[in-house]
């Protein structure tokens with residue numbers, strides 16, 4: 001048997017993972033609208049991974065004879081001020097998920113729920129990767145933005161010179 005409090009937290013985590021998928025789908029939709037299909041693809045893949053996470057928690061609970069109860073998923077729709085903001089939100093969200101998984105782990109430790117501690121090791125490692133991916137994306141974005149500023153600076157140096165045309 002896994003600890004009852006721990007099981008409830010794991011059940012709540014399913015909702016958080018499903019919300020993550022929903023949030024990333026919304027971000028993918030935002031980038032489609034901005035004409036950035038690559039960014040949209042990246043977040044679409046991310047959303048699928050989040051569904052996998054939700055299923056792993058679900059299976060674990062069911063394999064341990066806990067009845068999973070699904071809750072409503074919050075509306076993920078956000079308004080972003082620029083192309084960078086969804087990337088910042090994604091990193092913040094992953095940090096939130098990491099904290100949530102750590103809280104479950106602490107509860108499992110406190111209740112000597114060794115099985116769940118072992119189960120959560122994969123997620124603790126995965127969250128390290130999730131945060132790194134989100135951070136890397138921000139770094140890449142900032143590097144690309146610098147290139148845009150270089151191009152912008154170059155474009156500023158263009159001078160007008162009247163057409164060399166003989167009107168006679």
Ligand code: FEO
Nearest residue numbers: 017050053097130
């Ligand atoms: Fe399921 Fe991105 O954490």
